[in-house]
Amino acid sequence: ERAKLSKLRRLPAVTTDGEDVELLANLEIPAELPLIAQAGAQGIGLLRSEFLFMNREDLPDEEVQYTVYRQVLEAMAGDPITIRVLDWGGEKDIEALAEGVPALTGPNPALGLRGIRLLLRRPELLEAQFAAILRVAVGGPVRILLPLVTNPEEVKQAREIYERVARRLRRKSVPLPEKLPPLGAMIETPGAALAADAIALEADFFAIGTNDLTMYTLAVDRAEAEVSHLYDPLHPAVLRLMQFATEAALRLRMPVSVCGEMAGNPRLVPLLLGLGIRCLSMNASAVPRVKQAVRSLGIDGCARFARRVMEQSDPARIQELVMGFGEKEK
Numbered sequence: 001e002r003a004k005l006s007k008l009r010r011l012p013a014v015t016t017d018g019e020d021v022e023l024l025a026n027l028e029i030p031a032e033l034p035l036i037a038q039a040g041a042q043g044i045g046l047l048r049s050e051f052l053f054m055n056r057e058d059l060p061d062e063e064v065q066y067t068v069y070r071q072v073l074e075a076m077a078g079d080p081i082t083i084r085v086l087d088w089g090g091e092k093d094i095e096a097l098a099e100g101v102p103a104l105t106g107p108n109p110a111l112g113l114r115g116i117r118l119l120l121r122r123p124e125l126l127e128a129q130f131a132a133i134l135r136v137a138v139g140g141p142v143r144i145l146l147p148l149v150t151n152p153e154e155v156k157q158a159r160e161i162y163e164r165v166a167r168r169l170r171r172k173s174v175p176l177p178e179k180l181p182p183l184g185a186m187i188e189t190p191g192a193a194l195a196a197d198a199i200a201l202e203a204d205f206f207a208i209g210t211n212d213l214t215m216y217t218l219a220v221d222r223a224e225a226e227v228s229h230l231y232d233p234l235h236p237a238v239l240r241l242m243q244f245a246t247e248a249a250l251r252l253r254m255p256v257s258v259c260g261e262m263a264g265n266p267r268l269v270p271l272l273l274g275l276g277i278r279c280l281s282m283n284a285s286a287v288p289r290v291k292q293a294v295r296s297l298g299i300d301g302c303a304r305f306a307r308r309v310m311e312q313s314d315p316a317r318i319q320e321l322v323m324g325f326g327e328k329e330k
């Protein structure tokens with residue numbers, strides 16, 4: 001079994017009818033890098049940059065960040081990396097940022113100054129991060145992701161800062177790629193999913209974060225054991241939001257990926273492909289099994305299956321359908 005999975009590393013992630021699927025890895029700490037190459041991922045779909053800000057008393061400056069991003073890019077040897085700018089807030093607690101940030105003491109941190117909201121309030125954080133990423137981007141394919149977007153204006157404001165930083169670096173003759181790396185939006189709130197058509201006009205790509213999308217849609221904290229039985233990414237409300245956002249992206253031929261835990265579950269591959277998703281980013285260790293699933297499926301069968309699932313409104317019935325996906329549909 002292990003040998004079989006390791007042989008898969010060199011095989012392409014392609015469906016039985018020839019559709020290519022991009023399988024990327026999520027990176028939470030640099031120690032995971034060797035695993036990514038071993039697993040046969042085609043790049044990094046989500047680099048969670050929070051680790052840079054953790055376990056230290058001050059903020060990591062542009063140089064510190066530049067060094068780390070560059071190491072990651074070099075380790076990926078020409079494969080694309082997607083760096084998500086700091087997603088601080090909610091359950092993530094970074095001491096060095098606390099000064100002057102009211103989110104820590106707010107009544108509900110998950111609904112407070114989190115993700116892109118904090119970065120727009122403290123633009124110097126975003127500036128240092130953009131500058132470090134832009135400098136690294138001359139060395140290979142890089143994309144940038146904005147966390148917890150809820151409206152198009154946030155993407156627009158972030159892009160203004162991004163372009164300002166790029167102009168400043170160019171003035172100082174810092175080498176930058178001719179075309180700036182794409183700036184994408186995480187779709188991880190119901191608001192972002194339902195406004196995806198408007199956000200798509202400002203963003204270059206989408207990454208659907210099903211972990212937070214599930215939490216915010218169902219009002220179930222990801223980390224709250226008392227309600228964990230209600231945390232269900234297959235709830236029809238979550239799936240409909242994913243479908244809506246995916247279709248908004250596909251209409252504009254804009255790249256869209258899924259990068260929550262869902263993406264690493266081989267049993268959910270038929271549904272995700274059927275919804276039109278062709279890019280999945282997951283824990284590196286999940287890549288071989290997901291690839292195996294992709295290689296056993298045909299797109300037509302997936303599309304038919306997704307239509308059947310999306311006709312359902314009962315979470316239990318959807319669970320049953322998804323877990324029962326079998327030979328018949330293939």
Ligand code: PEP
Pocket residue numbers: 046048087188208209210211212213259260261
């Ligand atoms: C998500 O919310 O689905 C996601 C990928 O981001 P994180 O898990 O880092 O919040």
Ligand code: MG
Pocket residue numbers: 188209211212
């Ligand atoms: Mg998230």
